[in-house]
Amino acid sequence: MLKTFKLGASILALTLAASAAxxxxxxxxxxxxxxxxxxxxxxxxxxxxxEVTMDTFDSNEAMLAxxxxxxxxxxxxxxxxxYMVEIMAAAGLLDTFEPSDLSNFGNIAPEWLDVSFDPGRHSSIPYQWGSTSFAVNRDVYSGDINTTSIIxxxxxxxxxRINILDSQGEVLALASMHLGxxxxxxxRDQLRALNDLVQxxxxxxxxxxxDIAKDVLVSGDAAVGMIWNGFSAKAREEGANIEYAFPKEGYVVWMDNxxxxxxxxxxDNALKFMNFLLEPENAAAVTNYAQYTAGVNGVAEFLDEAVVSAPELNPPAGGNGQFVMACxxxxxxxxxxxxxxLKK
Amino acid sequence: MAAQIAKKSTSNTSTYAGLGVFLMLPSWAVIGFFLVLPVGMMLIYSFLTKEFRGGVIWEFSLNAYDQFFFDRGLFGDAPPVIEWTYINIFWRSIWQAGVATFFSLLIGFPTAWFIATRTGPNKSVWLFLITIPYWVNLLIRTISMKFLIRDTGPLNEWLLSLGVISEPIHIINTSFAVQLGLFYSYLPFMVLPIYASVERYNFAYSEVAADLYASRRATLTKIIIPIVKPGIIAGCILVFVPSLGAFLAPDLLGGAKNFMIGSLIEEQFKGNAGNWPFGAAVSMILLSMVLVVLTFYARQQAKEGAR
Incomplete structure (x- = not known):
């Protein structure tokens, strides 16, 4: 027994020593x-x-906490x-920079330059934008899916057979759109109606x-999954016969920054990294990987054909996308x- | 001989006289840093005012405890009635943890007995085998369990191919899946303490019992169980207490549809709620409950010891 633990401890010590770079x-x-x-x-x-290190989170709120x-x-x-950029700025968690600090600042697409959550872009640069609605397994259901009634x-x-994102903001935003x-x-009557609807x-x-949103669609555990558009495209590429919906009542649009x-x-390295991500080739690399849409000009020539034509990334003309509001x-x-x- | 030992120990005491305080320092530091400080922080935070979107304002407030015990309606201005939401969540967690503990004991006791009665190097091999899965992170193990029991997973396919069932048993996202996950996560914590007490058990007692015409059942209930009882109780506590606060199994196997205590607390810090004082208060209530149960157990033990 003791020997076992000793062995385990020495293996651990070796791995720790090896990771110093x-x-x-x-x-x-x-x-x-x-x-x-x-x-x-x-x-x-x-x-x-x-030397780059990265930690990950699975919701805006988890990151803030x-x-x-x-x-x-x-x-x-x-x-x-x-909306979280705005919240973080109000909480004093963000530093500012001048556009002149980033030589690629001019690459930011004009529609994403003067955004309401960071006017003039003094603390943030666009990363990717996309939408949140849901995907439906077409082997299971063949009717009209472009309505929030599916959820x-x-x-x-x-x-x-429905998986819901464990994300209060997006679920209640979509529910509000369903109710109009x-x-x-x-x-108060509207809030009560919202409560009754989700109950x-x-x-x-x-x-x-x-974090399981893609997985349950690929494995077939769920026939409908509330999901982000790029994640849905990935699930489709991994073999799920699913279609991503753009509900007529509305869907969530977001931009990560x-x-x-x-x-x-x-x-200094942070600014170098931000500048690096505004390089069209690099922004396109993220888009090719994550399958969302870059907020940078000039990415078109670097994009994979599969991404350009992905139905998830091409909302219908006149689509009813709305940002989540901070209440x-x-x-x-x-x-x-x-x-x-709802979860008691 | 006895006198010699007594003498020796007195001389030892005098050698270390006055050093006692210093020798205690490391344990005080450990207890202070890892127990008193965090729990004290939790206690203080539970009586503070919540800051919008996470954090606390340093003003005394009973709101967190009020929220736990009283329901004031959707808009927070109705006359208060007793809040059942959180009591139900506690009850569900206790029930799930209890079921998991019961089955751990049912499987763990014979397993521990089996290992303890092996001879020579075999014993170490069996013990080693018990610990192997626990080299892997709990998250990974819980996810693999999910793969095993899903509708299209190996378990269902195997049963289908054998013709035992005609359509997949739906296990995933049920409370049974949560219990199974907890059972699997904490089983060794049941096996190891029981093993430790069974190993010390003198098998001559069983022979004596048999010589005196005790039935096998009587030997088990009257001799063996009372003797290995400390191991059983330690095992039950080691399985029950972490199961009570677990959130991986409920989230991944239970579908996160219903809060357990652990996920309720997590939501206060990681979710939209951002209500740190309430998270701290729920943690304190959980801690007090566990403490009451353990104190009761310790007093029972002391009484039995005195008898």
Whole structure:
């Protein structure tokens, strides 16, 4: 017994010793899971002789909590979604830079330059943008899927076979679109209706999970999965016979952004990394990997044909995409109560 | 001989006289740093005011405990009634952990007995085999369990091919899947303490019992179980307590449809709620419950020892 433990301990010690490496500078990234190709990190590391480390998160809120709980000062850059950039800026977690600090600043697509969550882009650069709705397995269901009823009032064939993202903001935003009420409404009748809607839909839902969203569609555990468009494209490529929906009632549009964190230990390398990601070739590498859409000009020539033509990345003309709103404290308290009651 | 030992120990005591405080320092440091500090922080945070979107404001508040025990409606302004939501979540967690503990004991006891009664090097080999899966991270093991039991997984395909069942048994995303996951996660914590007490068991007692015409059943219930009881109880505690706070199995195998205590706490820190004082309060309530049970057990033990 003792021998076993000793052996285990020495193996552990060896692995620890082997992982020490040397480079000129460092860069510490806090990123979503499965969202940047390793080759791109390696390319940056080689080009600038920087040792890159990365931790991952699975929701904007998890990232915020971790940063607030004492991780500030250990990361240089993070990748929050649109509304979260605003929240982080208000909480004083972001540092600012001047456009002149980034030689590739001019590559940012004009529509993503003066965004409401960071006017003039002084703390963030666009990473990728995409949408959130759901994908349906076409072997199981062949009817019209471009309606949020698939999730909130599903046909019999799909009941009990639905995976929902474990993400309060996106679920309640989509539910609000289904009801045709504004997000973060303060109207009590509308909030009650929202509560009743998700309570009534829950028996049809098999599971909640974000990091499993692709997996359950590929394995067939779920016939419908609420999912991000690029993740859905990946699931399709991995063999799931699924179609991604653009519901007429509306779907969530989001943009992820690379932000410069306050107290970044390697500010210079962080700016180099942001500049690196604004290089069309590199932005395209992320798009080819994650299958979302870059917010950078001039990527077209570097994109894979499969990505350009992917149905998930090409919403119909006049599509009803909406950003998730950050609710006021009072409404958020009601949202939290609805969510807890939903999962009690 | 006894006198000699007594004398020796007195001289030892005098050698270390006055050093006692210093020798205690490391254990005080460990207890202080890993126990008193974190639990103290939790206690303090549970009485603070929540900051919107995570964090605390340093103002005393009972809101976290109020939220746990009283329901004030969807908008927080209805007259308070007793809040069943969290009590139900606690009850569900206790039930799941209890079932997992029961089955761990049912399987763990014979396993430990089997290993302890092997002779020579075989014993170490069996023990070694028990620990092998636990070299792998709990997350990976829970995910592999998920692959095994899914509708299209090997378990169902095997049963289908044997003709035992005609359509897949739906296990994934049920509470049975959660219990199975907990059972699998913590089984060795049942086997190892029981093994340790069975190994010390003097098998001459069983022979004596047989010589005195005790039935096998009586030998088990009247002799063996009372003697190895400390191991059984230690095993039950080691399985039950972590099961109570587990969130991997409920999330991955249970589909995260229903909160368990662990996932409820996690949501307060990682989810939208961002209600740190409430997360701390739920943790404190859980901790107090476990403490009450353990104190009760310790007092029972002390009473039995005195008898």
């Amino acid at each position: 040397h480079a000129e500078g460092k860069l510490s990234i806090y990123h979503w899971f499965e969202y940047i190709p390793q080759e791109l990190l390696d390319k940056f590391a080689a080009e600038y002789d920087v 971790s940063l607030k709980a004492g991780k500030m000062g250990s990361y240089d850059v993070a990748v929050p979604g649109d 909130f009032d599903p046909p019999a064939a799909l009941q009990g 009420i504004p997000q973060c409404t303060t109207d 009534a839909a829950k028996p049809s839902w098999a599971s909640f999970g974000s 690379v932000v410069l964190l306050k107290d970044a230990p390697n500010r 006021s404290e009072d409404v958020q308290a009601v949202y939290d109560k609805i969510w807890t009651d």
